[in-house]
Amino acid sequence: MSKSKPPAKTSEDAALKPDGRPARGRRFRGLDPQERQRQRREQLIAAGLNAFGNKGYHAVGVREICAEAKLTERYFYESFSNREDLFLAVYHHAISTVRAAVMRALSQPPRDVQAMARAAVRAFLETLRADPRLSRILLIDALTVGAEVSRQSQLATQSFADIVGSLILSLFPQLPKHGVDAQLVANGLVGSTVYLVMHWAFNGFKTPLDTVVEHCVLFYDAAGTEAERRIGKPAPTRRA
Amino acid sequence: MSKSKPPAKTSEDAALKPDGRPARGRRFRGLDPQERQRQRREQLIAAGLNAFGNKGYHAVGVREICAEAKLTERYFYESFSNREDLFLAVYHHAISTVRAAVMRALSQPPRDVQAMARAAVRAFLETLRADPRLSRILLIDALTVGAEVSRQSQLATQSFADIVGSLILSLFPQLPKHGVDAQLVANGLVGSTVYLVMHWAFNGFKTPLDTVVEHCVLFYDAAGTEAERRIGKPAPTRRA
DNA sequence: GTAATGTGACAACACTGATTGTCAATTCAT
């Protein structure tokens, strides 16, 4: 009976008064109402990143998150409709961090494919090591929080795989003619990287970063070599 | 106050009476007490496989499992100390199924390495497709149920990776001298396979099995080719 | 048949967590 969700707010909605008034609240602590709310939201996301990232989604409740954010439950439901909703925000924050790091690495002075792959993988690893909470969020919890989150997670990793896939296809356009699906190869490559990173992370990042990076790119190298072999050609410009 | 675990039964313990008596109950429905208990245990595991495999561990409670097993809660705690304990049993059942299938495939008439890899991978995929609940149990939930389960899961997949690793090492003993860690390569290979399978499973097994198998073994092939390249040698007996 | 034992339905209990509501104290606009 208490399961009445208002209009099912998905996450964001400005602070509106019950009545029709513009409801422009006054300034507090030198800040606009919207700005204050934004800050609270950020605090909650930060707390969520911390709690979820350290203990796992299923081991953390709203109470704990609010305590960590130094906010009360009321403000939780001001910004998020439930715990999963918060996780989604945390997830997006996490994946944006990773994406930004990888993109920055890729936008460095132009080099050959191998060097770019190496740089991208290294950025990925460095980001996760710098903030291990991201590993848990992105690699583990994202799969079991709920259907919606899984979907988003699939999309996100798929977007990475798609990049790799189209890159492969641009390097070896003849692959499909030889019964090789570039997209599946890309998925496999992403899989090998992700899996190596998982092992690395779960064992406390003991293995030197360079070692892991080299073994990750080894697979990209290997895929390239194998592609050449399948095509039977000496390879189109592998270095560009 | 109600948190008193008897001697913390981990899972299995015969039906013993409170007092010291042998407690050999009488036959019921033509079955020994132990046999009946064993059946109940199996029912619970089957129900757990079903419920966990379809809805996910965190979405299923003890009540629901008991309902599905057509047993009452009392019998649940007769065989398992809690939900996680049951999951562990279900997990072991699942991984045994997979392991058996793979081993059976590997024990076929001797062939070359590539054919064996293909057979093993195919057995893996066929098993998961035949029972999609296994996918969820093994690939998803195993990571988030709890610390103990994660540990066991790590061990199980690691044992697969170890096999691959030592196989690689036996084929290319010179690899370490060239800065390549066979164990990391093996992990990457397992990762690519697992990841491809995950995508395959989560998209309803739409891609033809043969296609997925071929792209999985492609990575094993590629790793072999790359190993030869790194070593600089024409390769030691690749086919055996 | 009768008594002991196994069984199933279900109540009871203790917890935990999510969500909403209350209220006094604080902060700011005027």
Place this chain on the structure above:
DNA sequence: ATGAATTGACAATCAGTGTTGTCACATTAC
């Protein structure tokens, strides 16, 4: 200074889960 807006602490409610216990009934051994 005064009153309204804002905040924080916390109570209250509600639902769900794990876990143990009760009790009537069914099944078997004797």
